[in-house]
């Protein structure tokens with residue numbers, strides 16, 4: 001009898017397939033579906049079953065619509081090609097498998113081209129609640145349902161355009177020291193904007209607050225906490241505050257910003273670009289996030 005081989009698994013930080021891709025400097029990869037282990041599939045089922053009722057209570061209606069439109073399977077890790085069959089006709093977006101870290105400029109350039117860099121590993125089943133890096137549950141169950149909405153998808157594209165503008169502006173600065181200083185400040189401002197909207201945004205829907213940010217929507221604990229906890233500070237989205245507000249990623253967010261609509265958010269991205277062009281993002285307050293050298297270089301060496 002031939003020995004049966006068990007799939008080796010695609011567990012976050014423990015996947016040889018990913019280690020090999022990273023060693024080969026491959027950012028964009030295929031999703032080797034056959035490698036998911038039974039334990040990986042069980043992790044997906046547990047995460048999905050646990051969060052589903054909370055989505056119904058606290059998620060933005062467009063997110064819930066997106067979950068239905070993508071026909072997300074509660075019982076199996078999604079195949080990105082299946083997701084894309086549903087997603088592309090709705091907003092012309094797609095989910096594109098990556099090996100992990102994507103340099104910031106490349107990430108924004110991808111979303112400008114309507115492709116969302118998507119992690120394919122899944123967290124360890126022993127630690128369902130917190131992991132510092134994204135996994136497929138965060139990316140596909142947290143981000144991608146929002147991409148089915150045309151206005152939200154356009155917000156992402158617009159954001160990608162602002163990032164391109166930052167790279168163009170950097171190129172025009174002759175003094176190297178000043179160029180690095182300005183691009184770092186601009187990256188910080190963009191990262192903060194992205195964090196307080198796409199990752200941790202709330203929206204007012206009638207008399208209720210609902211979450212549209214993926215960091216909230218992929219966290220069973222934080223989803224409820226973000227909406228109901230009295231100790232969370234929630235304020236209307238204010239650009240001058242958001243771009244100067246540091247954030248930390250390793251605990252529930254104590255401060256969140258509320259937008260009125262996705263059109264409102266789109267307008268704020270327009271405003272962000274105007275401010276960048278006027279030099280109003282050149283001196284944002286220091287503090288988190290620190291700009292990674294690789295992210296900085298990705299802007300300085302961007303192909304425009």
Ligand SMILES: [Fe+2]
Pocket residue numbers: 134138143199214215
């Ligand atoms: Fe994310």
